[in-house]
Amino acid sequence: MTVSSSPSSTGSIGRSASARRPISRTLSPRRRKEALAAYLFLAPGFLLFALVILYPIGRAFQISLYHWSIAPGLPSQYIGLTNYSHELHDPIFWRSLVNTGFYMGVTVPAQIVIGLMIAVLLDARMPARAAFRTLFYLPVVTSWVVVSLLFRYLFITDGGLINWVLHDATHVSNHNIDWLGQRWTAMAAIAILGIWKGIGWSMIIFLAALQGVPRELKEAAAVDGANAWRRFRAVSLPAIRPVVAFVTVMLVIGGFNVFISVFLMTNGGPLDETQVLLTYMYRQAFSFLDFGYGSALSFTLTVIVFVLSVTQLRLFRRPSEAS
Amino acid sequence: MVGGNVRRTRAIVGGRLTLLTAGAIVMIVPFAYMVVTSFKQNALVLEIPPQFIPHHPTTANYHGAWSSNHFSRYFVNSLVVAVCTTVFAVLLSSMMAFAFARFRFPGRRLLFGLLLIGLMVPTMMLLIPQFLLARQLGALDSLWGLVFFYTAMNLALNTFLLRSFFQDIPRELEEAMVVDGAGPWTRYRRLILPLSRPALATVGIFSFLASWDEYVWALTVINDPNRRTLPIAITLFQGQHSTSWGLVFAASLIAIVPVIAIFVAFQRQFVSGITSGALKA
Numbered sequence: 001m002t003v004s005s006s007p008s009s010t011g012s013i014g015r016s017a018s019a020r021r022p023i024s025r026t027l028s029p030r031r032r033k034e035a036l037a038a039y040l041f042l043a044p045g046f047l048l049f050a051l052v053i054l055y056p057i058g059r060a061f062q063i064s065l066y067h068w069s070i071a072p073g074l075p076s077q078y079i080g081l082t083n084y085s086h087e088l089h090d091p092i093f094w095r096s097l098v099n100t101g102f103y104m105g106v107t108v109p110a111q112i113v114i115g116l117m118i119a120v121l122l123d124a125r126m127p128a129r130a131a132f133r134t135l136f137y138l139p140v141v142t143s144w145v146v147v148s149l150l151f152r153y154l155f156i157t158d159g160g161l162i163n164w165v166l167h168d169a170t171h172v173s174n175h176n177i178d179w180l181g182q183r184w185t186a187m188a189a190i191a192i193l194g195i196w197k198g199i200g201w202s203m204i205i206f207l208a209a210l211q212g213v214p215r216e217l218k219e220a221a222a223v224d225g226a227n228a229w230r231r232f233r234a235v236s237l238p239a240i241r242p243v244v245a246f247v248t249v250m251l252v253i254g255g256f257n258v259f260i261s262v263f264l265m266t267n268g269g270p271l272d273e274t275q276v277l278l279t280y281m282y283r284q285a286f287s288f289l290d291f292g293y294g295s296a297l298s299f300t301l302t303v304i305v306f307v308l309s310v311t312q313l314r315l316f317r318r319p320s321e322a323s
Numbered sequence: 324m325v326g327g328n329v330r331r332t333r334a335i336v337g338g339r340l341t342l343l344t345a346g347a348i349v350m351i352v353p354f355a356y357m358v359v360t361s362f363k364q365n366a367l368v369l370e371i372p373p374q375f376i377p378h379h380p381t382t383a384n385y386h387g388a389w390s391s392n393h394f395s396r397y398f399v400n401s402l403v404v405a406v407c408t409t410v411f412a413v414l415l416s417s418m419m420a421f422a423f424a425r426f427r428f429p430g431r432r433l434l435f436g437l438l439l440i441g442l443m444v445p446t447m448m449l450l451i452p453q454f455l456l457a458r459q460l461g462a463l464d465s466l467w468g469l470v471f472f473y474t475a476m477n478l479a480l481n482t483f484l485l486r487s488f489f490q491d492i493p494r495e496l497e498e499a500m501v502v503d504g505a506g507p508w509t510r511y512r513r514l515i516l517p518l519s520r521p522a523l524a525t526v527g528i529f530s531f532l533a534s535w536d537e538y539v540w541a542l543t544v545i546n547d548p549n550r551r552t553l554p555i556a557i558t559l560f561q562g563q564h565s566t567s568w569g570l571v572f573a574a575s576l577i578a579i580v581p582v583i584a585i586f587v588a589f590q591r592q593f594v595s596g597i598t599s600g601a602l603k604a
Binding site for chain 2: 291
C-alpha cells in the first residue's frame with residue numbers, strides 16, 4: 001500500500017503529485033485503494049462541514065426569497081425578490097449600510113497604517129522587543145464581549161474615564177460628551193474600539209513579513225545613501241506588498257462583519273441611529289422573527305463583501321504585474 | 324565617525340523605544356483600569372476623579388461574581404464545551420489535512436476548494452439557516468449542540484493550517500514505514516501526529532479560544548439558564564439601568580485570565596499560526 005500511486009513503479013511516494021496525467025476513468029486497483037483510504041479520512045470531518053457550513057450557504061439565499069414562517073410545519077410563502085426590494089425602501093437599511101461603511105472606512109486604514117508603523121519600529125534589534133509585541137497583541141486575544149463592555153464603561157457620559165480626561169483633567173471639552181447617545185460620537189467610540197483591538201493583528205503579520213525581507217536589500221539601499229523612509233518605500237514596502245493586500249482584504253471583510261461591539265455598546269440605538277448591517281439583521285431575524293428579511297440582509301452583506309474582496313485583489317495585483 | 328554612528332544608533336533606538344512605550348501605554352491603560360475597577364466597591368466605580376489605586380480595595384466583586392448567577396456553573400459549561408470542541412476539531416481536521424496533504428484521489432481540488440469557501444464566508448451570514456438546522460437536529464439549548472456546531476466552524480481553518488504543515492514533513496520517513504507494511508492509519512497515528520505537535524498545538528489553541536470566547540451562536544441557540552456559557556454570563560451582569568461594573572469586570576477577568584495565560588505560554592504557536600496563512604497567500 002503506497003501513499004500515492006506514482007505512475008513510475010519505483011515505489012517513491014507521491015513525488016509526482018504535480019505531474020498531471022490525463023484523467024483516466026478507470027483507476028488502477030492501487031489508486032482505487034489509495035482513494036478509498038483518503039475518503040475514509042475525509043468523511044467524518046467533511047460530512048460535518050458540509051452539513052453545518054455548505055448546506056446553510058445554499059439555504060441562506062433560499063430563505064431570503066420567502067416570507068419565512070418560523071413555526072415549524074407551517075408553510076412559508078414564496079415572494080421572489082420582495083425582501084430585496086424592501087431593503088431599497090428601508091431607511092434603516094441604508095443608514096446601517098452607511099454606518100458599516102463609516103466603520104470600515106475609519107478602522108481599516110487606521111489599522112493598516114498604525115499596525116505597519118509599529119511593525120517597522122519593532123523590526124530591529126532592540127530591548128524588550130518580545131514584551132512590546134505581547135502588549136500590542138493582548139487586545140487581539142481578549143474576547144470581543146469583554147472589550148466591548150470595557151469600552152462602554154470607558155465612554156460613559158458621567159463618570160467615564162474618557163470624559164474625565166477630556167473634560168475634568170484637560171478641559172479639551174467644556175462638557176461631558178454623551179458619547180453613546182448620539183450617532184456619530186457613538187460610531188466614533190465603536191471605531192476606536194475596533195482600531196485598538198485590531199492593530200495588534202495587522203502588526204504581527206506585517207512584522208513577520210518585514211522579517212522576511214532580505215537584509216542584503218536593505219543594506220544595499222543604505223550603502224547607496226537612501227534614508228530610512230526611502231529604504232522603506234523603495235525596498236520593504238514593495239517586498240511586503242502581497243501581505244499588505246492580504247491584510248487589507250481581511251480587514252475589509254472584518255469591518256463589514258462588525259457586530260458584537262455595536263450590539264453590546266449601543267445595540268443599534270438610540271432609535272436605530274447606530275445600526276450596522278449585522279445588528280440590523282440580527283434584530284430583524286431574532287427580535288422581529290422575520291427570517292426572510294434577515295436572510296436578505298445577510299445575503300446582501302455577503303455579496304458586498306465578495307465584490308469588494310475581488311475588486312481589491314484585482315487592484316493590488318495589477319501594478320506588480322505591469323512592472 | 325564611528326563614535327557619531329554609535330550615538331546616532333543610540334538615538335534611533337531611544338526614539339523607537341519612546342514611541343513604542345507611548346503606544347504600549349495606550350494599549351494597556353484600558354486593561355489596567357478594568358483590573359482596578361474590579362477591586363473597587365460598586366459605589367465608587369463612576370466616582371470623579373477616579374481612584375487609579377483604590378483606597379479601600381476589595382475582593383468582594385470576585386466573590387460576588389463567582390457565587391452569583393450560577394457563574395461557576397457557566398465557567399464549567401464553557402470549559403467542557405471548549406475542551407470537547409478542541410478534541411473533535413483537532414482530530415477531524417488533522418485527518419482531513421492528512422488526506423489532502425498525502426493522497427491523490429478524484430475530487431481532491433474540488434473538496435479543498437469547498438473548504439476554502441467555508442474559510443471565506445462570514446460566519447454570521449449563516450446564522451439564520453444554521454439556527455433552523457440546529458432546531459431540526461434538536462441541538463438548541465444543548466451543550467452537545469454547541470460542541471457539534473463549534474467543531475464544524477473550526478474545521479476549515481484548522482485543516483488549511485495543518486495541511487501545509489503536513490506537506491512539509493519529509494516523505495522519506497513515510498516511505499520507510501510503507502516498506503515495513505504500515506497502513507495509512509498507522510502512518511497518521513504513529514508518524515504524522517507525533518511529528519506535528521507544534522502545529523497541532525496551534526490549531527488546538529485556536530479552537531479552544533474560539534469556542535471559549537464564542538458569543539453570538541450561544542446567544543442565539545441557548546435559552547436554558549443552566550446551559551449558558553461564560554460570555555453570555557458576563558453580559559448578564561450588565562443590566563439595562565444599573566450596572567455593577569465591578570462585578571462585570573471581575574467576571575470578565577475570571578474569563579480572560581486563562582486566555583492570556585495560554586497566549587503568553589504559547590506565543591510562538593500563536594504567531595506561527597496567524598502568520599503562516601498570510602505569508603503563504
